[in-house]
Amino acid sequence: MKKSIKFFIRKYYESIMWMILSVTALIPSHIIRNTILKFLGMKIHNKAIVYGTFHIRAPFKISIGDGTVIGHGVTLDGRNSIEVGKNVNFSSEVMVWTMQRDYNDPFFGAKGGSVIIEDFAWISARAIILPNVTIGKGAVVAAGAVVTKDVEPYTVVGGIPAKKIADRNQDLQYSPADGRGLPFV
Numbered sequence: 001m002k003k004s005i006k007f008f009i010r011k012y013y014e015s016i017m018w019m020i021l022s023v024t025a026l027i028p029s030h031i032i033r034n035t036i037l038k039f040l041g042m043k044i045h046n047k048a049i050v051y052g053t054f055h056i057r058a059p060f061k062i063s064i065g066d067g068t069v070i071g072h073g074v075t076l077d078g079r080n081s082i083e084v085g086k087n088v089n090f091s092s093e094v095m096v097w098t099m100q101r102d103y104n105d106p107f108f109g110a111k112g113g114s115v116i117i118e119d120f121a122w123i124s125a126r127a128i129i130l131p132n133v134t135i136g137k138g139a140v141v142a143a144g145a146v147v148t149k150d151v152e153p154y155t156v157v158g159g160i161p162a163k164k165i166a167d168r169n170q171d172l173q174y175s176p177a178d179g180r181g182l183p184f185v
Helices: 002-024 030-039
Strands: 055-057 062-064 075-077 082-084 099-101 110-112 115-117 133-135 155-158 163-167
C-alpha cells in the first residue's frame, strides 16, 4: 500500500513540475523565466539568458554559468545532471540528453550519465548531445550534429555521429549574453 501512495505522490509532483515549466517557457521575459527556474532549483548565473519555449527536466540538477545563452526551444534533460560553463552559446532547438533507453536491455530500461559543457563552447542549431559527454572548452558542435563521445577543447565537430572537422581559434573573449545581436527577450 505504501509503495502505491509514494508512486502516486511522485507522479503528481512530476505532473505539477511539468505544468510549471511548460508555463514558464512561455513567459515573454528572460528575467522572470530565470527567477522561476532558480526557484525550482536551477543554478543559473544572474547574467545568463534562457530564451522561451524550452523543455527542461529536473531543473534542480542543472547549472548554467555566467554569460551563457540558452536559445529558443532548447531541451535540457537534467535527470543525471548538466553543467554548463561560462559564455556558452546554445543555438535554437539544441537537445541535451542525460538519459536514454538501453536497446540491449530485455525490459527496455533506461541508462545515462551527466553532460558537461565547458566555457566558450558553441552548440549550434538542432545539435543533439547524448549522455556521458563532455564538450571541451571553446569547442563547436555544428548544426544537426549528434555528439556521442567527448569533444576535445577548441575543436569543431559535425555529422552523425559527430567527428572532428576543424580546429577553432583559442583566443576567445566574447560573452553571448552581453547584449550584442540579441533581438529577442
